[in-house]
Amino acid sequence: MILSSPLCSIDACERSVLVICECHNEHFCNDHFIEHTMQLDTTATNKDQSKTIKLNKRSCFHTLNQWWKNLYQIVRYSSSESKHETVSPQSIELTTVTTIEVQEDKNKLKKQRHNLFPFKEPYQTLQTIEKKSISMACSDKYLLIEYKANLCLFDRTLNIIKQIPWSYTYVNICWTSTLNQFILVTHKNIFILDETILELKEYSIPHHNEKDWSCAACSDTILYLSTMDMAAYLYEYTLLPSIEFIQERQISVMCSIYESILTFNYGNERLIFVICNAQTFQNRLELHSSLTFEILWTIPLNILTRCCSIRNDQWIIINYLESQLLHLSSDGTILQDYKQISLSNNPIINAIQWAPNTIVTVTMKNLNLHKFTTSSLPDLPRTKMYFNEIQVLPNDNLHQVTTLNTLNSWCSNICRRVNTNNDTMNQQEETNLNTLVQTYRSKNTTEKLFPLKRPFRTIKITDKTSVSLACNDKHILLKQTPYLCLFNRQLMIIKEIPWPYEHVNTCWSSTLERFILITDQKIFTLDDNTIILDHCQISSNDQILWRNGACSTSNLFLSTGDICVSLQQYTLQPLIQFVKTWHVTGLHPQNEGILTFICTNDKLAFVISNIYVFRRRFEVHSLLTYERLWSISLEAVAHCCSIYNDQWIIMELLKPRLLHLSIDGKILQEYQTKPLATDIIWNAVQLDQDTIVTLTMTSLNLHKLS
Numbered sequence: 001m002i003l004s005s006p007l008c009s010i011d012a013c014e015r016s017v018l019v020i021c022e023c024h025n026e027h028f029c030n031d032h033f034i035e036h037t038m039q040l041d042t043t044a045t046n047k048d049q050s051k052t053i054k055l056n057k058r059s060c061f062h063t064l065n066q067w068w069k070n071l072y073q074i075v076r077y078s079s080s081e082s083k084h085e086t087v088s089p090q091s092i093e094l095t096t097v098t099t100i101e102v103q104e105d106k107n108k109l110k111k112q113r114h115n116l117f118p119f120k121e122p123y124q125t126l127q128t129i130e131k132k133s134i135s136m137a138c139s140d141k142y143l144l145i146e147y148k149a150n151l152c153l154f155d156r157t158l159n160i161i162k163q164i165p166w167s168y169t170y171v172n173i174c175w176t177s178t179l180n181q182f183i184l185v186t187h188k189n190i191f192i193l194d195e196t197i198l199e200l201k202e203y204s205i206p207h208h209n210e211k212d213w214s215c216a217a218c219s220d221t222i223l224y225l226s227t228m229d230m231a232a233y234l235y236e237y238t239l240l241p242s243i244e245f246i247q248e249r250q251i252s253v254m255c256s257i258y259e260s261i262l263t264f265n266y267g268n269e270r271l272i273f274v275i276c277n278a279q280t281f282q283n284r285l286e287l288h289s290s291l292t293f294e295i296l297w298t299i300p301l302n303i304l305t306r307c308c309s310i311r312n313d314q315w316i317i318i319n320y321l322e323s324q325l326l327h328l329s330s331d332g333t334i335l336q337d338y339k340q341i342s343l344s345n346n347p348i349i350n351a352i353q354w355a356p357n358t359i360v361t362v363t364m365k366n367l368n369l370h371k372f373t374t375s376s377l378p379d380l381p382r383t384k385m386y387f388n389e390i391q392v393l394p395n396d397n398l399h400q401v402t403t404l405n406t407l408n409s410w411c412s413n414i415c416r417r418v419n420t421n422n423d424t425m426n427q428q429e430e431t432n433l434n435t436l437v438q439t440y441r442s443k444n445t446t447e448k449l450f451p452l453k454r455p456f457r458t459i460k461i462t463d464k465t466s467v468s469l470a471c472n473d474k475h476i477l478l479k480q481t482p483y484l485c486l487f488n489r490q491l492m493i494i495k496e497i498p499w500p501y502e503h504v505n506t507c508w509s510s511t512l513e514r515f516i517l518i519t520d521q522k523i524f525t526l527d528d529n530t531i532i533l534d535h536c537q538i539s540s541n542d543q544i545l546w547r548n549g550a551c552s553t554s555n556l557f558l559s560t561g562d563i564c565v566s567l568q569q570y571t572l573q574p575l576i577q578f579v580k581t582w583h584v585t586g587l588h589p590q591n592e593g594i595l596t597f598i599c600t601n602d603k604l605a606f607v608i609s610n611i612y613v614f615r616r617r618f619e620v621h622s623l624l625t626y627e628r629l630w631s632i633s634l635e636a637v638a639h640c641c642s643i644y645n646d647q648w649i650i651m652e653l654l655k656p657r658l659l660h661l662s663i664d665g666k667i668l669q670e671y672q673t674k675p676l677a678t679d680i681i682w683n684a685v686q687l688d689q690d691t692i693v694t695l696t697m698t699s700l701n702l703h704k705l706s
Contacts, residue, residue: 008032015273116316116327117338119361122368126158134306137182142195143360144173144182145367151184153195156358158369162198174219174266178239185225187212191627205237206245217266217288221624222246224271226261228282232275234261240625247571247578253286266290267309274305285317287332291553292511292573297332308351309374310359316351319568325349353413449649449660450671452694455701458490467639467682469695470506470515475517475528476685476693478700481502484517486528489687491700495531507599510550511572516556518549523576524560535578551598552623555579563593563609584621586628588612600642618650620665630665641684643692643705649684656680 006027007013052694136145141156146166153162168186175182180192190213193200207454211229218224223237236246246499251261251273258279271293273286283301288294303324308316323340325348340347345390350362354404358374466479475494476487483496484504501519508515515526516536523536523546548559556570565587569579584594584606591612592605598605609616616634621627636654643649647668650659656673658681683695687702694701 009355027127027209059586070680101469115338116337117336118340118620119359122361122366122370124158124369126154126363126367128362128367135171135173136350136352136360136362137175138352138354138360139175139177139180139182139195140355143354144175144193145362146171148368151193151200153198153603154367156354156369158367164193164200172214174216176239178218178220178225183216183218183223185213187214187228196481201388203243205243207444213503215261215263217264217271219266219269222290224264224266229260231259232259232273234264234271240570247577249293249574251286251293263306265307267315268313270296270309270313272307272309272315273305276303287315287659299332299334306350308353310353311356315487318348318351320347320349366478444578448669448671449705450658450669451673452692452703453705455694455699455703457491457702458699460698461695461700464697465502465697468505469685469693470508471685471687471693472508472510472515472528473511474689475510476687476700477506477526477528478695479506486531487700489691489702491702497526497531497533505546505657507549507551509556509572511553514548518558519543520545523549538570538578540574546670548594548596550597550604552599552602555623557582557597557599557604559594559597561593563595563611565589565593567594567597567604582626585626586619595637596639598640598642601646603629603646605642605648607634607640618648618661620648632661632665632667639683641686641692643686644689651681651684653680653682 007027008034009027010029013029013032029416048675071442108630120202122673136143138144141155142161143158145152145154145234149166151164151166151171152160153164155161168189170187172185173182174185179192182195184191184193184532188448190202190203190205193287194202211227213225214228215226216224218239221239223239223243225235227233232251234249234251236249238244238246241702251271259275259277260705262274262276262283264274269290271288271290273288274283275286276283283305284301285301285305285307287294287296287298293620296353303319306318306320308318310316314335315326315328317326317328318324319326325336325340326334327336327338329335346365348361348363352360354360354369357372359370361368361370442574461478461480463480464483468479474489476489476491478485479499482499484499485493486495486497488494489587501522503520505518506515507518509525512525513527515528517524517526517533521544523538525534525536526532527534544560546558547561547564550557551572554572556572556576558570559566560568566581566583569582571579587593587608592608592610594610597607604621604623606619606621607616616637616642617631618634618638619631622629622631634650634652635657636652638650638652641649641651646663648659648661650657650661652659656679658669658671658673659667660669660671662668679696681694681696685693686705687693690704690706692703692705694703
């Protein structure tokens with residue numbers, strides 16, 4: 001069972017402590033730690049005090065980084081599949097933030113003020129006689145660039161490994177670590193180059209625009225393409241299991257009909273765009289989140305530029321027409337504005353970072369490799385770089401990777417929010433981290449999950465026609481004919497909404513911050529703050545009868561009919577729009593189908609029934625690759641509930657039984673319930689890290705998990 005943690009010192013805050021500020025003797029959760037560090041800035045009254053406060057904040061970041069690295073070791077150790085003996089990980093200590101010597105930090109800050117430009121003299125250089133394109137991309141081993149009418153693959157000493165004849169007048173190149181291949185985009189064609197077999201293949205993908213392709217970039221899961229037309233639209237394609245069209249997206253609400261994407265680049269869940277206005281000749285630089293596409297910051301430009309991503313989410317902006325280089329911080333602050341006076345006849349026209357200590361530059365005459373001294377960059381606390389620099393070992397399992405991604409996301413977000421003075425609450429993210437930390441604290445506890453503790457709050461229910469439950473951190477939604485009932489955390493009814501539909505399946509979207517309600521033929525969203533129920537205009541066949549639904553952070557998945565073999569995938573933002581039909585692999589098309597499913601933490605979990613042999617099973621699939629991760633047999637029709645992010649509760653109904661499953665499908669506990677209809681748990685959902693909601697035939701209940 002999950003062990004209890006001390007609570008935040010702030011009055012009325014019931015969240016667990018993640019950070020202790022020793023200098024102020026305060027205990028903080030995620031968001032109140034951020035508020036605490038922000039108040040340090042706002043209470044400064046003079047320059048000396050401001051400097052000291054900034055150093056205190058940097059000390060907090062330093063401790064946060066250390067906390068991350070220590071927890072990484074515990075995750076790697078406690079999840080190791082190579083150990084046969086029982087592992088007893090050390091209890092994870094709360095982070096202690098202490099004030100360090102100001103003079104020591106001043107010395108560090110002096111080092112951090114070293115400028116990035118001019119670059120060091122190249123330690124390797126190659127003269128370029130003919131230059132048609134300035135696009136280039138690199139993998140860990142190779143650099144690909146157009147050179148002397150060929151595509152040339154260079155090693156780290158600029159020796160040519162492979163030359164491929166190249167007749168196209170234009171090419172834009174990017175590297176995808178997911179496919180381990182280079183992607184080359186011309187105006188009309190797209191090619192893929194495998195660096196292992198050194199074979200260039202043309203790749204046919206659906207093109208939803210008659211215009212020529214312009215630029216390309218890759219994230220871990222998405223290929224982004226732009227076109228040459230006068231419109232700021234981006235085209236998204238999946239990388240796995242194959243390159244398939246997802247959607248067309250307007251990248252900025254500010255874009256007019258005269259604006260277009262001149263160029264763009266990707267780096268660490270960020271997309272940076274150079275937007276060109278053909279009417280006013282005023283351009284700008286925009287940084288967007290690749291997850292939500294919100295604009296993080298924008299900078300006006302009066303020139304045409306190229307951009308290069310470097311470590312710590314920083315950027316190099318290259319104005320080759322005026323021999324100018326800009327070094328931008330992660331929040332858009334100009335750290336250095338540098339004129340290449342000595343290189344006015346041979347300015348840098350493009351650059352790319354190649355490994356942590358090397359940067360490649362292209363000038364009008366040369367291809368150069370420069371040593372890239374990491375100390376010349378401010379040591380910003382973007383903790384994600386730790387995971388990127390640690391080699392993932394062959395025996396690392398899916399749970400380790402998922403756990404580390406959760407840690408990276410939390411640490412990166414808390415640092416970004418402090419740096420940008422963004423006090424936006426993200427309680428779900430903190431809940432996920434608290435759950436993760438406490439799960440590792442209790443990894444080897446012998447205490448069982450079942451039977452659940454006696455409910456600390458319960459209410460009687462009268463309508464037994466729906467077992468669908470959904471909740472956020474404040475409310476629970478349940479159908480009680482003739483209403484939809486919105487309950488608070490004390491199970492008091494906050495709002496009763498008239499509801500004429502017999503069938504409803506509900507889920508919560510943290511992206512939209514709304515409940516989604518699925519009836520046979522209509523889909524609604526419910527804002528639990530304004531209590532406004534909106535009908536979603538989703539394009540579908542009139543003959544389709546919706547059955548179930550579930551949300552990831554970016555997509556809505558819907559099933560049709562009582563039993564089905566495929567899901568309909570829809571985007572959530574900017575609109576709910578159809579993406580594709582996903583056929584679940586491994587299902588017999590006549591005999592098997594999906595009874596119900598839920599989505600959590602980049603996974604889809606299905607209860608599947610075989611109507612020919614009357615057998616059921618529970619399957620978990622990856623949302624990234626759609627592959628089946630594992631499967632177990634069931635004895636009866638069941639519902640499922642996700643707990644602690646990656647564990648599962650299975651509730652078998654006809655032969656009452658509860659199963660507690662681990663992330664990899666191992667049965668942690670099997671519990672036979674008493675065959676009394678009133679006691680059988682029909683459905684459940686985790687409300688927060690310490691509370692689970694259960695629904696029986698007669699009651700709605702709240703149980704403590706710890």
